[in-house]
Amino acid sequence: MSSSEQKYNDTIVKGFLISGLVWGLASMLVGVWIAFQMVYPELNFGPYFTFGRLRPLHTNAAIFGFALSIVFATGYHTVQRLCRVRIWSDKLSNLHLFLYNLSIVAAAITLPLGLNQSKEYAELEWPLDLLIVVWFVVFLINYFGTIFTRQEKQLYAAIWFYIASWVTIPILFIVNNLSIPVSWIKSYSVYSGVYDANIQWWYGHNAVAFVLTTPFLGMMYYYLPKHIKQPIYSHRLSIIHFWSLIFLYIWAGPHHLLYSPLPDWLQTTGMVFSIMLWMPSWGGMLNGFLTLTQAKEKIKTDATLKMLLVGLTFYGMSTFEGPLLSIRAVSGLGHNTDWIIGHVHGGTLGWVGMMSFAAIYYLVPRLWDTNLFSERLANVHFWIATLGILLYIVSMWVSGISEGSMWRAVDETGSLKFPNWVQITETLKPYRLFRGIGGGLYLSGVVLMIYNVVRTIINSGSGYKEIDPRIGLKEGKTA
């Protein structure tokens, strides 16, 4: 271990892992809070903690605080191993970690103050956008510096997915955030109306693609084979699904704008490409599943492997549901309803969350050179997280489909059956309550994980020993 610490910079990986835990906890706390605001409006504490101001805080902290921290942690960890060199510059890594966290802290302050651009997942005002561009450039120089000085000629599949993310994120971010500043705290998008909508959802959908999908596929391609000590099932499948995935994903944005005043040809293009996306997405899922089957007897005992399995399952499910929802007729029912919230959380809690947890459980013992404090607690975490996700998405499916059906319901005379909006809201209340409870369960799993990680770190340096939980040992603890 000590020789690996000299060869590779693991401090930066640790730094981003800890940011991930902090922002994960924060984002999910806010998420549970706003879930209950949808049932009990008394939980809105004005002016700083109303739903309208907290919702962007929740999404920004979850996507750019939690998920992106894990993406950077695993990005730094994998690139050094796959290139067999230390990260190009330790100083730039530290600067990246510092400025990144500064921007998330600033987001957590400015969003409750109501400073936002009103573009979904691009809410931060322009000075923060500039700060983000600065640390991203710092990161890019460092990452590509590492790739260009690498000792290993072949770039392995995991790294392709990270590279695709690094080149696409800045393009999306800069184009969508172009705005005219009118003061330090206020700006207006340079695009108007229908053009703005088109560019926003090109960005919005590809944030899902290149922040929440491709880096996590990179994680799958590295940590899954590493963890089970078997190669990835098919290298050819990786090739075809990588190139088709990144080529097709970028077209899918307009499926967010079906039946809107966006030109029809553009809506149809978005819909067609979304349906085509089902194939490369499932290509990735199948490559993961088929790799997993090589170690299927381990799944019973190994929490990390269970998380990878459920993560992949939810990836398959969300990428099936996505194309389904982008069909015009289905969008007619589902658009703007709780169904979409359920769909998104199937992806984020199921795929992004589970893959992140798997990466954390894989990395923490190795980085701090000790064994995980409690393998059993990790298993408990797995089960309550899974239960929480299921409760969340099932209640949102029922709520969303009820909502959509009630909007469109007409009586024999052809007039609206539920003209009173509050009547619909009242009907949805119990489902929304269950959503809050599901989110609460998921959050308590994260609290358990943090406890487990902290206890593990306290033990650091006691020596990491690989243990196969199948042979006799009840818990993965060393003496």
Add this chain to the structure above:
Amino acid sequence: MNWFDKLLDWFSGFTDQWEKHGVKFTLYTTIAILIGGLFELVPPFFLTKTAEPIQNVKPYNALELAGRDVYQKEGCNNCHTQMIRPFKWEVDRFDPQHSYGKDGYSKAGEYVYDHPFLWGSKRTGPDLAHESQIQSSAEWHKTHLINPRDTAKGSIMPAYPWLFEESSIIDASKIADHMRGLQKIGVPYTEEDISSAPTLLAGKTAGDALIAYLLKLGRDTAELSKSLQ
């Protein structure tokens, strides 16, 4: 599947080469993601039909713009949409007065001065695109904003009493700056529009401005449609 295997052989022949060259690989990845992006983002700007301007639609005046800022600040767009889809059931619900003739749904031309667009993605509360024709009483809106439960029992909307407090009186010079900014990116404000800001905003609170904005939504197109009928 013989042909498919051959196609794969041919393709992986290239990619195997790219995987050994970092620059090449990054370049081809960038090209792959740019094709779809360019195809979708660029042409709409050059197709005149993308957003046909509707004759009657006017930019927001100083008070309405201040109200739009409040709408954005409070994140109203997280729960209210501003885009009515071309379904009978949606038009019936959001154009009950039939102010827009047969076409009660949203048109691109209604949004030409919207920087940014505020269509939203979740309709927890009703759509507001044509709010001026659904609830035209300023007094009702004030009661509703101060405590939504007073006008709609069972509503889950947050209460916004502070919007009407003394401390929420709007600074007119700021709004004039905002109008100048928008002018730079194509909103046709005249000098008179900007210089009238202090009079329009005198003593007005954020809540008053928000109501003015809500009562502007859908008004211009409804007037046009009524004059045609």
